[in-house]
Amino acid sequence: MNHTFGQVLTMAMAVVGGLGIFMLGMKYMSEGMQAVAGNSLRRMISMVTENRLLATGTGTTVTLLVQSSTISTVIMVGLVNAGLMKLHQAVGFIMGANIGTTITGWVLILQIGRYGLPILGVAALVYIFCKRDRLRFIAMAIMGLGMIFFGLELMKEGVEPLREMEQVRELIQRLAVDNYAGILLCIALGCLLTFIVQSSSAALAILIAAAATGLVPFPIAAAFILGENIGTTITVLIATLGANRNAKRAAYAHVLFNVIGVSWMLLAFPFFVLGVAGAVEWVHGVDPMTMDIADFENPAQYGLVITAAIAVMHTSFNITNTLLFLPFVRSFARLLERVVPEPRAKEVAHLKHLDAKTVDAPGLALEQSRGEVVQMGRGTVKMMDWIRQLAFNGPMDEQMVQKTMHREEVLDNIETEIVAFVTDVLDANLPHSVAEEGRVQLRMAHEYESISDALASVLKCFLKLRELKLELSAAHLRELRDLHDEVATFLGKVTDAYDHRKVFSHREAETISSDITRQVKDSRERYLQLMTDSQIDARLSMTYTTLLTNYRRIKEHTLNAHEAMAGTKAHHRD
Template structure:
């Protein structure tokens, strides 16, 4: 076999491994995506719980990079604080070692049966859930088949003097040699954009005897640094300082952790060998059929031990890590323009969970803006304020443009690879966005009517003024409830929303009845009555829109 054939087979095997990993990760995210988002959103400020959550979520999606990108999306959306995100990042690095542990098991014989079963479920099942499970099984099979192809491709070169001479240059006998290995691991991971793939390649090289265990561990340490590049790429173009801080924390965590291990590298190697032997593995240099069959288990354990030690150290030093990331990251802008339109990072499109988290954050911001504007507009019922009334066109234009930006981004996400729950969520988010904009339309109508009342000096009875103040306050209270529940939903939210909707409808009917009585008694003019009914109707419509939003929030948030 010539060098070209060896290269093609090895790279082909690596390609299959990456394809399998991606397919499995997509299947896992599609199956558990909604649960993952809710788990991440519910994280407390407890650093230990955050770390455990990060480890669990990453074990579920089989990618620390995917978890970190999700976190950046959450932080950008304001759903998660930087302290919470960094705690989860620390755990994500522990969770990603599950992939290495899985690869270390000798499951090559299960690869083709898994591919057969996975294809059957993915392409012949009617239920989407089964198709997603098919993705997981298919990805699993392709991953291990790729490992087998890599090993087979490397087999001819393990006795070739030229290749042996090349690989022996990666020696860990000197500090320079260790740093070279770490650098190579970093570069490989940056190129492949998957630390799991480069760990798999390292295991294949070590199994073939082309790398010693210490050399393989040095490469794995470098691969831990290389995986941080994905998070850094996710922040390119982002103006959110917390997004940069999350990515920087991931980088600092791995770089400093590797630096610490390099200072005690010989002792670390000895510790990994001792622990692995005590766990029942055979000697690291045992050879069976020309393969170092135990080496992958030692590499997997070394990868896990490094990340667990690193996590424990940085959990203790979490406040200092946060301070350091604050120091080296971009400073936040002092203020945000009031009418600044949402800006979405297109880099999150491939991660629907992160992208939808961004949208959720902007929808909440938009709803809060409408709430603030509605409070101001409602205050004009009692006292004229030309500054508030005069800005209605600017507010309405801003809400219209915001609606367009959000809907356009949701459409872009929908056109990508989304699962059924995500498609439903996108639909509900569009509905919520449209109803927020409709509240703005009604608010503009109210502003115009109030200005007309003042300009024409139209008077209302005391009862009419009281009724208008009551229904306006009720509409404000309903929108306040919706905005609060968007951020932290309670179990009885829907019942409260339904009750408020019924109350506003009842208030409208009672106020109309009282208005008719006042007309009969000659207590108000026809002009005043028309405008009174128009105001009541607009506030009642706001209640309808708030209820529509509440229904969507209850379904997806």
Template sequence: MNISLTLTFLGGIGLFLLGMRLMTDGLKVAAGDALREILARGTATTPRGILSGIGITAVVQSSSAVIFATVGFVNAGLLTLFQAVGVIIGSNIGTTATSWLVAIVGFKVDLQALALPAVAIGMLLRITGQGKRRAYLGDALTGFGIFFLGLDVLKGSFGDFGEGFELAEYTGSGVLSLLMFVAIGVVMTVVMNSSSASLAITLTAAGTGVIPLTSAAAMVIGANVGTTSTALFAVIGATSAARRAAMAHVLFNVVVGVVAFIMLPVLLWLVAHTAALLRLEPGPATSLAIFHTLTKLLGTAIFWPATPRLVKFLETRFRTAEEDEGRPRHLDRHIASTPDLALDALNMELQRIGDIARRGARDVVSVEGAAALDRLHRDRLIVERLILATAEFSNRAQYGEMPSSIAEGFPLAMRISRYYGDIAEHVEEIAKLEASLTTPTDPSISEAFTEFRRETSNVLSLADPDDEEFSMKRLKRAIKDFADDYQSLKALLLRAGADDR
């Protein structure tokens, strides 16, 4: 294999990866609202969650993107872990769409005739739709075209490669040989960070006769196991909910990979009979697409009945992060690339910050406000840490283009977080000031203080926008009463100071 052929091969992989990236990123933004709607409403039961995962992954062409979106909904409290497991199972089935796309279209259609018009239309949508969702749809369509251009280059390079070097002669049928191909599949997926790319290369290599079917099936198993690397990287520094959802994805693919490897001869026998039953045109690429689908269906048969026990097991893991109140619970860095989900996560984290700030305000107006000084100081530090985390997350989420309706939400969220920071700071200052004051001996002053505290506590309760009974009318009335009580207490203290009481 000469240098020119090697560079052509690498260029084909590069085009394929670029196309996948454009497709996934474009569709994530273009279908942001639809993605939220489907995941929020289509996961009430495990079967519906599986169907949602299949459908979304087949469209977006990235199981990792769907899983990270699912993690975002778990973090935001819109999905339970039980519902998320259903989506993860479905997403793994949906990723077989790439195999079928390569098997059916990649070997039976003039790829350039399909790819170039897609690129042209996609770029037209991008140029004419700046700042609008159709621009991102154009990116996805352009990516679709580049995807097939890369596939066409791979087909050509593998054909030239096969003429000069028969890799099939170096493959054996023993367990060690098959394990080597599993390892190749894992490494390819980890290096390219895309199981779809790895599967496309495997199907193309098998379709052009470079490697035999059994070895290619082992590489498909390796690609499925290798896709867990993305989830494992997500676990590092992630929230507890993200870790649990990612671990469900890892367990699914590792267990299915082990079972599929053990049952490899049986599955290949089923592949042959399935192809005959469905009257599909025989060929290595089609056989591998069937094999890929059968392994995912096998995983579904294993994990669907075990979902309740899996969730129960995962709920007992990764508890430390949730116990640390100063650590963000909803700001998973992997959903920052999807603006709709990022804004949802940011709003959920702001609710937490607001709860902590209001809690401190209620503490300082309670009878033991001065005694709670240490707790108030701790709460202020927690709020400051969370505000820094939200600012960092917001900056990451705003990197790149996004619709103006979404972009406006991030600066507003940052202003709200600063207001909560001011509350926490003032609360600690009030507690310190109160600790330095002596208790008034005049009963009328003590009674006025008690009434003022009660009125302040009432305003704080009514000022929670997340409360189901929140009413702006009631809040305004309470604020007016609070202002009247403040003026009365102020006048009483001034008179007491003049009389030296």
């Protein structure tokens, strides 16, 4: 009894230790590959086009580099939540992410498990002693690869003794997939395993470790793979709690895509598995459906064949499912719009609910927070439009006044969230260029929040004039309106430049800023002269000069935002 307990404990330690090293290796490889890919990866995910094939290709590439469909899909949900990706684009991206996550199985076919430790050691030495950023992160990716194979080897060694236990063999025999009840049970177990380890790649590694030792036959492994495709959607679904309707639709797209795919696969399962087995037999000369590890002189050869069969099954299922869905991407998006209808009340985008997962992919996480900064800019531009309508184009609409004030509160909250989010991201191991992007976002979020405060103050000045029943002359109103338009144009130009990553020249920005400053000074001097020549209500004078000061503040913060994205030092002019 003690011997059995000790054996079980040894196996558990090997499996848990191997799984931990494997998952840490996935993390290091992902971070290294993201850092090496750099800005091109973030640009790629932000430039998903209307073309469904390109969206699918982007999803595949991003997931390949992030090494997790869960992380890439959560980031995609965040971009949809921020309004930077349309729903039908997200659907195409999700399909690609499901293909990208199958790469793990193909990597494990390399069968270099025994070399995992020396690969890890050499790469770790390069990572520690090398001073160049790019080489260090390449070494980190290779170090992660070594950890993946070393961890898989440990898991295989831990699982191997289970094959000799009678109780375990009987349990595996009960999981026969010769009927739909057995297939459904295996799918459920695969789903549960993926949800527990929170990674479809880690669940696949456990499955391959068990299959490579002869413990789990190929047909059962094939059914487990289907369950893993469903299990990986649960985390994304949880991530949308508190998200807006489009983010929920994107998450439901991920769930439905996989559930519908597994549903049709249930009907075709026997034929599909036989087809995969036939393809593997054609390449390796062995039928994975009937082979036994005892028939192999070299157990590693058995492991190679069954790992190849699992990889082919995983990839062929996801590619087939994607090909079936591709013609119906827009129809699928419209269906999701009916399933999750428009809300009665206006929603506010947040990113708190995505902190935990997106920080695992810091390079791409900054693309999401960048989207939130863009939305802050768009929010201030909208406030400028609403204030123009309220102050210069007609009577004060109470509903629009409340909407403008509410927008200022929303921008305050989003800035707080961006600061917390980006600070978490900057705690990760990042190359200099990515860290600098994070610092730029912090500066710009602060400037946009300050602009919203100044705009709220502008609106309060106009409300005060109405409350005191004071009116500015037509000439002064015209001057304020022209000033408002100049500042709004400058703000829109800076925001558009940041959104499209096309910074205009610092000289042009300084010229616009100087023109607005001169306009404010001229208006103030003319008003002071008017005060000298005639009697004007002191409250009216105070409010008018406060308006001019606020417009100048907005201009200064807009110039600071431009300098932040242009990489120049901000001027604290206020």
